[in-house]
Amino acid sequence: MTTPEPAARLHIDWTRCDGRGLCAELLPGALSRDDWGYPLAAAGRVRASADQSTVPLAGTELGAALDAVKLCPTLALRLVRPHPSSGPQ
Ligand code: SF4
Secondary structure (H helix, E strand, O other): OOOOOOOEEEEEOOOOOOOOOHHHHHOOOOEEEOOOOOEEEOOOOOOOOOOOOEEEEOHHHHHHHHHHHHHOOOOOEEEEOOOOOOOOO
16 A cells, blocks of 8 residues: 655744644644644654654645644744655656
8 A cells, every 4th residue: 555645744843943832733633742842743644763843744734734834933834845746656
């Protein structure tokens, strides 16, 4: 079984984040928070050994992700869309 290509990825810059959790409230299925309040990939969203600050998103999550990027008070979020030529091989 192959994992479908995500519609986009949300990158969290933890060096900018203040850990208040607005983004995790907007994207409860994609983000959870660590013991200090910093957002990271929700359980099962990425492999445990993978980068927890780059979170694959479904198409249905793009609107909320765009809101999170716009509303993040520290500009710590960035939406990364797949390159148009990087479709399934
Ligand atoms: S909205 Fe921005 S500052 Fe707030 S927890 Fe999310 S990434 Fe951090």
